[in-house]
Amino acid sequence: MAIKLKEHENSTTQALTEVALALSMAFFALLILALISMGVPAESKQVSELAKSKIIEVTKENTDKEKQTKGEALKYVIYYHGLFYDTDLNSIKANSFNPQDKLILAIESNLPISKVITLKTQINSSNLSITTLNEQWLSRLEEI
Incomplete structure (x- = not known):
């Protein structure tokens, strides 16, 4: 069956x-x-030679010239125990910065985030970066 x-x-x-x-x-x-x-073209020898010819060797002289021509230098600001300092550890005011300057604000690592936000609004710069102070800077600042 x-x-x-x-x-x-x-x-x-x-x-x-x-x-x-x-x-x-x-x-x-x-x-x-x-x-x-x-659909992806292979890189031709002409294109690679053209790319090599456009490479600019970066030297200290070139970067110094670019900074002078651009007119905007990178500025470092240190905030330590309620005061602002420049890189030479001279006391400066928080509102003395040009809003178009590129600023790097160095702060203590144990600073509360609310204080960091207050500092950011106090400086009022569109190009502001924030970093922490290393041990060398902290030891120099303690000597003041």
Whole structure:
């Protein structure tokens, strides 16, 4: 006596369908990769030589000249025990900075975040970066 299976019960047909679907997906993925790789041009020798000719050697003289021509120098400001100092440890005022100057504010690492936000609004500079003081600076500031 033979058992007749319905089409949806035949596992052989389902397995072949799954294999065909997997192969078509793999072929489609390879097709997409081939199309993408054909769209990217290879770098020619002319382009690489042109790029090499445009490389500028950075020296201290070049960076000093750029700073002088741009007119905007990087300024460091130190905040220690409620006072502002410059890099020579001369006391300065918080509102004496040009808002367009690039400033780096060095603070103590244990300063609360609320105080840091207050300092940021007090300085009022659009180009302000904040960092922490290292041990060398802290020891110099303690000598004052």
